[in-house]
Amino acid sequence: MHFNPSLLDAVIVAIRTILPLEYPADAAMRRFFQDHPMLGAQDRAFIAEAVFGILRHRFFLESLAKIETPRALTLAYLVKLQGMNLRELTSMISETEAKWLAEIKAIKPDMFPLAIQAEFPAWLVEKLQCFMSDTDILDLGISLQKSAPLDLRVNTILAKRDEVLETLKQEGIDAQATPYSHCGIRVAGKPAINRHTLFLSGKIEVQDEGSQLLGYLLAPKRGEMVVDFCAGAGGKSLLLGALMNSKGRIYAFDVSEKRLNNLKPRFKRSGLSNIHIQRITNENDIKVKRLAGKIDRVLVDAPCSGLGTLRRNPDLKWRQSSQSINELKAKQAAILAAAANLLKPGGRLVYATCSFLPEENQAVVNEFLAANPQFSLLNCAELLSQQKISLDTGEFLQLSPQLHQTDGFFAATLTRKDVVKAE
């Protein structure tokens, strides 16, 4: 594409608008495009990639810039990360800028401390150093600086994966079956899937392969009673519904009316009829309590720091802190306790987060198990193997972008051994 001064200005304005991070970057980006309706599709794609690229490499870019202005960050990004030639920019930059950009050409991230190389804030490096080597922290950080692939889930109620793959290939879209999930497709590039007939007819949904694997871990059967405790916009409820062939009942609970509203059109497209969407005021809502001991499978996709999704949401680095993680830990423990109370004896619960911090993961689960000996852990690798998925990360499921090309996910599977006492 032809780079020009107005495109440079548009990226700078977008960065100036989004960088205060008063709102999540993806929402702020959508708002920016609504406010700039004249931008064409190619320009939008370039601007979005630049904004997210700058956020992903912000610590490095700020270290290069003498003054951290949106313009300096944008110019440094174009030269250092997009590999743009200074000649292409000559007519758009001052002599001082040209001199500075020439100087920074030879500067590499490995000349900086670990936090900058890994693109992690200091508080996060400090936490990671409690259980990871510096080399592993760097590997993780670098893997989260890359942009995430586009993963689709085929809605097996309405279509077969092979048919969808064939349709995409015929249209020249580079798509492959995902290595682990039986209903996943990984697409190269960023085609506008949300306008595709396969999407509009409910045959596909956008969903990271890691999220899909949580459904196979829970493995709900046809006719069962299932709760998706933190259903949000319902990506996982829809998957569970398809795995159950729309037979049985899924309660999709969430405290957020807005998120549950986003589930409604997806549910309509999906061809499913077994999802019951219910807003709850909190984890101890009466709607939850009256199901105590009655549920076969419970998914707890807990509210978490989201740090495992930094490829897609790089702004979370500045939106989270040690303090917010402490608050999340308390919420996670309370939600897990309330959700576990729903299980029938012999029932299965999957506790999942998209975080790689043990304090949001193993610590929450181990603390719960210590206080509730009527529950025990099931081995995630064995459960996946029963689903003909060969993926062994041990007792817990731990996915990472560098090893599995998914977002960073954690999951633990619990089962209830005792008979439930009446409330």
Ligand SMILES: C[S@@+](CC[C@H](N)C(=O)[O-])C[C@H]1O[C@@H](n2cnc3c(N)ncnc32)[C@H](O)[C@@H]1O
């Ligand atoms: C990680 S998101 C879930 C994403 C969703 N499962 C999906 O696949 O799209 C966590 C969700 O937990 C919800 N939440 C927060 N506190 C809750 C609570 N006390 N009870 C139930 N849901 C809660 C949030 O509103 C948010 O939608």
